[in-house]
Amino acid sequence: MHIPDGFLDLPLSALTYALAAASIGLAVYLLEKKGVNESRIPLLGVLAAAIFAAQMLNWPIPGGTSAHFVGSGVAAILLGPLQAILVMTSILAVQTLVFGDGGLTALGANILNMGVVGVIAAYLIYTLLARRSRVAAAFLAGWFGAVSAALACGLEIGSSSIFAYNIWVTVPVMFIWHALLGIVEGFVTSATVAFLLKSRPELLVGEVKIS
Amino acid sequence: MKRAFFIVAALIILTPLFAYAAELVGYSEPLENIASNLGVEETPFYKGILPDYTIGGLDPYIGTLISAVIGSALVFLLVYGVSHIMRR
Numbered sequence: 001m002h003i004p005d006g007f008l009d010l011p012l013s014a015l016t017y018a019l020a021a022a023s024i025g026l027a028v029y030l031l032e033k034k035g036v037n038e039s040r041i042p043l044l045g046v047l048a049a050a051i052f053a054a055q056m057l058n059w060p061i062p063g064g065t066s067a068h069f070v071g072s073g074v075a076a077i078l079l080g081p082l083q084a085i086l087v088m089t090s091i092l093a094v095q096t097l098v099f100g101d102g103g104l105t106a107l108g109a110n111i112l113n114m115g116v117v118g119v120i121a122a123y124l125i126y127t128l129l130a131r132r133s134r135v136a137a138a139f140l141a142g143w144f145g146a147v148s149a150a151l152a153c154g155l156e157i158g159s160s161s162i163f164a165y166n167i168w169v170t171v172p173v174m175f176i177w178h179a180l181l182g183i184v185e186g187f188v189t190s191a192t193v194a195f196l197l198k199s200r201p202e203l204l205v206g207e208v209k210i211s
Numbered sequence: 212m213k214r215a216f217f218i219v220a221a222l223i224i225l226t227p228l229f230a231y232a233a234e235l236v237g238y239s240e241p242l243e244n245i246a247s248n249l250g251v252e253e254t255p256f257y258k259g260i261l262p263d264y265t266i267g268g269l270d271p272y273i274g275t276l277i278s279a280v281i282g283s284a285l286v287f288l289l290v291y292g293v294s295h296i297m298r299r
Contacts, residue, residue, distance in 0.1 A: 001242055006254030028297070035299020045291035046215040049283040053222035056264065056279055060232035065241055083294075090289040094282055100259025153242065164249055177241035199214075 001070065001146075001153055001178075002095065002110050005103030009161045016156060017108030020089075023116040027085040036083070043203070047078060048087040052094065059184055067181040072118030072149060073126070073142035073189040078196070078203060081123045088115035109156050118149035122189075134204070135194045142189025143182040150178035219283055226279040227272040230264075 008016070036044070051071035058068045071091070075084035089111050095101040102110045122145030129137035154174030158167030196203050246253075261281070265274035 001240065003242065004253040005256055006252060007246065032297050036294045036297045038298040041291060041294045041298060042212060043215065044294050045287040046212070046219060048290040049287040050215070050219045050222060052286040053219055053226065053279055053283050056226045056275070056282070057222065057229040058233040058238050060229070060236040060238060062236045065244055066233065066236065066238045067240055086293060087290055090293065091286050094285045094289065096259070098260050098282060098285065099264050099278065100255065100257065100262045101264070103253075103255065104257045150241075157242070157245075163246075163251055170245065173245055174241060181241070 001067075001114065001150055002092075002102035003106035003113075003153060003157065005105050007103070007157050007160060007162060008106050008109060012156060012160050013105045013108065016106075016112050020108040020111040020116065023085060023112070024089055027082045031082045031086070044079065044083060044087065047075070048090055051075060051087065052091045054188075055091070055095075059181075061181075065177060065181075067178070067184070069188055070114055070118060070146050070149060070185060072114055072145035073122035073138065073185065074192050076119045076123040076145065077126050077138055077141060077189070077193060081119055084119045084123070085115055088119060109153070113149040113152040113156070117152045118145040121145055121148035134197060135190045138193035139186040139190035141186075143179075143186035145189075146182040146185040147175065147178050150174040150182075223276065223279040223283060226264075227275050230272060230275045 051069075051074060054069045054071060056068070059066055061067070072084070072088060075087050078084075079087060092102060092107065092111050092115055096104060096107045096110070122141040125144045126137045126141040129140060151171060151174060154171035155167055157163050158165065158170035163170065193204065261274070261278050264278040264282075265271050266277055269277070
C-alpha cells in the first residue's frame with residue numbers, strides 16, 4: 001500500500017504532505033501538553049521496531065496479489081491515536097528514506113493513509129466495541145485500519161492526473177482487495193491483543209478507558 | 212521488556228524466510244497490480260540508502276536480515292528520541 005514516486009501529481013503530493021504535517025503537528029502539540037509517560041518510552045520504541053519488522057514479513061498468498069501487515073490497528077489500540085500517529089510516521093519515514101519503500105513525493109500520502117486515517121479509524125472502532133469483546137473489537141479495528149488506509153490510497157491515486165482511471169475505479173478495486181487481505185490484519189491485531197490480555201494486561205489499559 | 216526485545220528479534224530472524232516465500236509466489240500488492248494494469252510506471256528518483264531492503268554486493272537474504280536489524284534499530288531510536296523530548 002506504500003505509494004511509490006510517479007503515482008501522485010504535484011498538487012496531490014503537496015496537499016497530502018500538508019494534511020500529514022498538520023496531523024503530526026496536532027499530535028505533537030497534544031502529546032507535549034500531556035507529556036509522554038517516561039516509563040513507557042522504551043515500550044514505545046520496541047513496539048515501533050516490532051511493527052517495522054512485522055511489516056517486512058510479506059504474506060505469500062499464491063495467485064499474484066499479496067500484502068503485508070500494516071500495524072495501524074495494533075499501534076492505535078496499544079498506544080492511543082496520538083502516539084500511534086508518531087510511531088507510524090517514524091516507521092514510514094525510515095522505510096522511505098533508508099529503504100526506498102514508498103516514494104519521497106508520496107511520503108505525505110503514505111503517512112496520511114497508514115499513519116493517520118488507518119490509526120484513527122482503528123481507534124474509533126476499538127473504543128466503540130471493546131466493551132463487548134476486546135479481542136473481537138481488535139479484529140475489526142485491524143480490518144478497518146487496513147481498509148480505511150486502502151480507501152484513502154485509492155482516493156488519492158484516483159484523483160491523480162497521472163492515473164487514467166478515476167476514483168470510481170480505483171477506490172472499489174483497492175477496497176475489494178484490502179477487504180480480503182485485511183482479514184489477516186484483523187487476525188494478527190486480535191491475536192496481539194489476546195496475547196497481551198493474558199500476559200501483560202497493564203499494557204492495554206494505557207490509553208483506552210473501557211470501564 | 213526482555214520478552215518484547217525477544218519478539219522483535221524473532222520477527223527479524225523470520226524476514227529472510229518470508230522474503231524467500233514471497234519470491235516463490237511472485238509477491239505483488241494490489242496497488243502495484245492496479246498500476247501495472249493501467250500502464251502507470253513508478254519513477255523512483257530516490258531509491259534509498261539500502262534499496263528494497265537489500266545491501267549491494269551481499270546475498271539478498273543476508274541483506275534482508277541486516278536491513279531488518281538496521282531498520283528496527285533506527286525506528287527504535289527515532290521513536291525513543293522523539294518521545295524522550297516529550298517526556299513528562
